[in-house]
Amino acid sequence: MQIIQPHYHAIARTAQDYERMAMSGVVAVAEPAFWAGFDRLYPETFLDYFHQISEFEPTRAAEYGIKHYCWVAVNPKEAENPELSREVLKHMPEFYKKPTVLGVGEIGFHKTTKNEEEIFEAQVEQAIKYDQLILIH
Template identity: 80%
Template sequence: MQIIQPHYHAIARTAQDYERMAMSGVVAVCEPAFWAGFDRRHPETFIDYFAQISEFEPTRAAEFGIRHFCWVAVNPKEAENKELTNEVLRQMPEFLDKPTCLGVGETGLHKSTPNEIESLQAHVEMAMKHDQLVLIHTPHLSDKAHGTKTVLEVLAGMDVDPEKIWIDHVEEQTIESVLDAGYWAGMTLYPVTKCSPRRAVDILEKYPREKLLVNSSADWGPSDPFTLQESVVEFRRRGHTLQEAIEVYHNNPCRFLGQNPKWDIKPITVSEE
């Protein structure tokens, strides 16, 4: 079965992940810009980082037959530094033109501060101006519901196309409001702070699946890209067909990401005779 890993921080992972993902059916990964584990102090560090994920990382993935795409943004954890954020935003459009860059992300909220909200608005405005997709991070744990509500309120006050916006890290308490507003919703399979494979499948069985994405968001923390495959196995174990699994784990990413013409991987249909 072909799988797309729509949110994966390859810069924090070893080549062994690529090898194992290739052996388990992953054909493409998408790498949003994210926090480095510490707050960066200079715009140039972001520019080098964007170059790494847009120019070098695709070559590393290609060694294992995997397509690599990326997103660029200032992570909300670093948005408190307004001067830094504004300078990075000023230079970001050149990366939106890179052949593997799919849009602006992951922007969003961490603690829902005024500076974070201002940064989110600026990122979304840039994306809409350049006709780009948007990937939005929602806060962890106790601030999840409030932060997601704030994200939706911010977007409601802007001229956006919900079809082009993916709100990530949804859980049981937030998914309904995201889907009701017309956005794509992503479930992240990540220990402690996000969702488990079993809970993700529970959600897949409860809500319409047409705008649902599943990812592992594996990074430098305790995480595992193969939680995505675990959820595939759990989904199939519950009696869902191979084509139903392909719709969620391959075709849905293709439908969302395919709104950017740089994404040329198409949905697939298999014969189950």
């Protein structure tokens, strides 16, 4: 049996996890962008993370015969800094060209604040503009 894991956070996993998944029949994973457990302070921190999940993780997963796909986004927990979020949004389109990027996600609401709503709408608008899929939490 072949299995697709639709919600996987490889950044928190070891290579042994890929090995075990491959032995269990997992052939593909999709990794939504997520909150790191702390609020990122700089756009470059997001961009490094996006590079990791769109370039490094697919290479690491491929060593075990697993295809790794990802989503890029500003997590709702990080939308309370709209200036930073808008700066990150400016760079997201460069990732849409990568074959491992599925679209914008995961997006949604954490506390349903004005800032979260603004950044959610901006990400939806950007996804529409660039004809990207959207993953809503």
